[in-house]
Amino acid sequence: MWSRRSWIAGAAAMPAAAQPGGAKNIVISSANGIACCNIAMAHMRANKDTLDAVIAGVNVNENDPNDDSVGYGGLPNEEGVVELDASVMHGPSRRAGSVASIRNIKNPSKVAKLVMTETDHIMLVGEGALRFAKSMGFAEENLLTEKSRLAWLAWKKSHLPNWTDGVDAPMALRRLFPEASDELLAYAWDRAKNPPTGTINCLALNAKGEMSGCTTTSGLAWKIPGRVGDSPIIGAGLYVDQDVGAAGSTGRGEENIRVAGAHSIVENMRHGMSPKDAVLDVLKRISRNFNDDKARLTKFDINFYALRKDGAYAGGSLWNGQLRRTGFVSRQFAVNDGSGNSRLENCVYLYERK
Numbered sequence: 001m002w003s004r005r006s007w008i009a010g011a012a013a014m015p016a017a018a019q020p021g022g023a024k025n026i027v028i029s030s031a032n033g034i035a036c037c038n039i040a041m042a043h044m045r046a047n048k049d050t051l052d053a054v055i056a057g058v059n060v061n062e063n064d065p066n067d068d069s070v071g072y073g074g075l076p077n078e079e080g081v082v083e084l085d086a087s088v089m090h091g092p093s094r095r096a097g098s099v100a101s102i103r104n105i106k107n108p109s110k111v112a113k114l115v116m117t118e119t120d121h122i123m124l125v126g127e128g129a130l131r132f133a134k135s136m137g138f139a140e141e142n143l144l145t146e147k148s149r150l151a152w153l154a155w156k157k158s159h160l161p162n163w164t165d166g167v168d169a170p171m172a173l174r175r176l177f178p179e180a181s182d183e184l185l186a187y188a189w190d191r192a193k194n195p196p197t198g199t200i201n202c203l204a205l206n207a208k209g210e211m212s213g214c215t216t217t218s219g220l221a222w223k224i225p226g227r228v229g230d231s232p233i234i235g236a237g238l239y240v241d242q243d244v245g246a247a248g249s250t251g252r253g254e255e256n257i258r259v260a261g262a263h264s265i266v267e268n269m270r271h272g273m274s275p276k277d278a279v280l281d282v283l284k285r286i287s288r289n290f291n292d293d294k295a296r297l298t299k300f301d302i303n304f305y306a307l308r309k310d311g312a313y314a315g316g317s318l319w320n321g322q323l324r325r326t327g328f329v330s331r332q333f334a335v336n337d338g339s340g341n342s343r344l345e346n347c348v349y350l351y352e353r354k
Contacts, residue, residue, distance in 0.1 A: 027057070028305055028313050029202040029334045030250045031344060032067055035060045036202055037336035044204065045338075050212035051090045054202040055109045058216050061200045062107050065145045068191070069198015072106045073145040074218020075191060077225045080152050082143035084108040084218055085232040088116060091211035091242035096122050098232035101225075102129040104140035109216045111138065112232070123232060143218075147187070150180060155192035155222050195221035197300075199231055201238065201248030203307040211309065213238050213246045220253070229253025235263035244270045245309050247278075251302035251318075259285045265306050275306035276348050279316030283350040286318065294351060303347065305333055315347040323353070 025044045027037040040057035044050065062071030069075070076082045086108035087098035097116025099108050100123060111133045115124050124132050134140065144152075154173055173185050180188070199217035215238040217231040230236035230253035237253065239262035240246040247265035249256045256262075261282050268278035282304060290296045303317040315333030322329050331347040 024311070025204075025206050025338045026307065026311055026313065027053070027202065027204045027336045027342075028307055028315070029057070030200050030303065030305065030315075031332045031334060032061060032069070032198070033057065033200050033202055033334040034342045034344070036200060037334045037342035040202060040204055041336045041338060041342075044206050049090075050092075050204045050206055050210050051088060051113065051214070054204045054212050054214040055088065055113060057202050057204075058109050058200050058214050059107055062109060062216060065147070067198070067200075068148055068151070068218070068221075069196050070200050070216055070218055071108070072141075072143050073148050074143065074198075075148050075195065075221035076144055076152050076218075077223045077227070078156075079225055080144065080149070080156075081225065082148070082218055083223075083225065083227075084143075084216070085228060085237075086112045086214065086216035087232045087234060087238045088112045088214045089212060089234065089238055089240035089246070090116065091240045091246070094242060096234045096240075098123045098234060099129040099133075100125040100228045100232040102126070102133065104130065104143065105133045105138050106141060106143060107138075109214050111136070112214075112216075122234065125228070126226070147184065150177060150184060151188040151191040152222070153177075154185075154188040155195070158192050191221065197221075197229075197251050197253070199229075199237075199250040201250055201305055203240075203246040203248055203305060203313075205246075205307055205309070205311060209242075209309060211240050211242055211246050211307070213240045213248055215248050215250075217250075230256040230261070233257060235260045237262060239263045239266050241266050241270070243309065245275070245307055247304060247306045249302065249304050252300040255286050255289070255300065255302055258289060261286075261302075261304060265304060269306065269308050275308050275312050275314035276316065279304045279306050279314050280348060280350060283316060283318055287350060297351065298353070301331075303331060303333070315345065317347040317349045318351060320347075320349040320352045328353075
């Protein structure tokens with residue numbers, strides 16, 4: 001009788017077709033993945049599995065308290081609790097796993113892989129996901145850093161009745177947190193008023209043609225407890241087809257779910273589109289859901305990343321960039337093609353912010 005584990009072992013042992021033209025290792029990710037891509041590339045050079053490579057890469061962000069959109073230090077829900085989502089897909093064995101709304105576990109990407117390898121399920125959520133992680137040896141820990149807690153308190157105070165808004169708000173924040181630095185207060189106020197969607201997606205292809213992907217996030221800041229975005233949804237935040245390519249997303253998850261973005265991009269590539277055109281087509285579908293009304297579309301951002309089986313790739317965004325307190329930031333994504341350290345490349349985009 002075939003067990004799941006024996007099937008997994010057999011599937012993982014099946015050889016993947018080599019890439020045409022002697023293609024090499026390549027990793028792409030969202031713009032916060034410079035270090036992620038370096039780590040993933042190092043793992044592939046050491047002949048590690050592509051899924052282990054991308055998970056090792058995103059672990060950098062999950063463990064980084066300064067990346068407030070992923071893992072430890074991620075911005076919490078409206079009750080001040082950090083809830084994490086993640087998904088993984090392994091091209092050679094055509095398997096997937098994910099977790100959603102998991103609390104107190106720093107590396108949800110690792111738990112998602114164990115859902116894939118150790119169960120016959122694909123997704124575990126909430127308390128069940130936490131119990132599973134603990135049964136697999138993960139220790140619970142507080143994921144809320146002092147920096148993220150301050151941002152949450154600033155958001156919470158700004159939503160209470162009679163809170164001073166506008167030009168007086170930063171002064172009121174100073175009265176509440178007299179020991180905080182000006183830089184930290186500016187950060188907290190910016191996050192309170194402009195909550196990020198963040199996330200990291202990483203896709204990898206090795207010289208044998210094997211592909212894998214991972215998406216991991218702390219989700220939308222100040223979300224309703226239990227809210228799940230696109231990151232753990234197979235076919236939305238991540239999709240890998242060993243015969244065609246891979247895609248993933250960061251940004252406004254609700255809009256991605258409505259178009260099954262990652263799956264749609266891969267299907268576009270299956271039917272002959274380049275990664276660039278495949279991404280732009282899905283961005284147009286999102287725009288069409290709003291009747292191409294730029295006044296409504298400007299309220300959010302969404303980004304896609306596509307890697308084709310032959311090594312062609314693209315990053316794309318709804319808008320060309322975003323205005324932050326530090327200035328205008330163009331949309332970019334990270335690439336490592338094995339020729340050196342990771343680099344940032346510009347995304348193609350649908351609309352332009354002046």
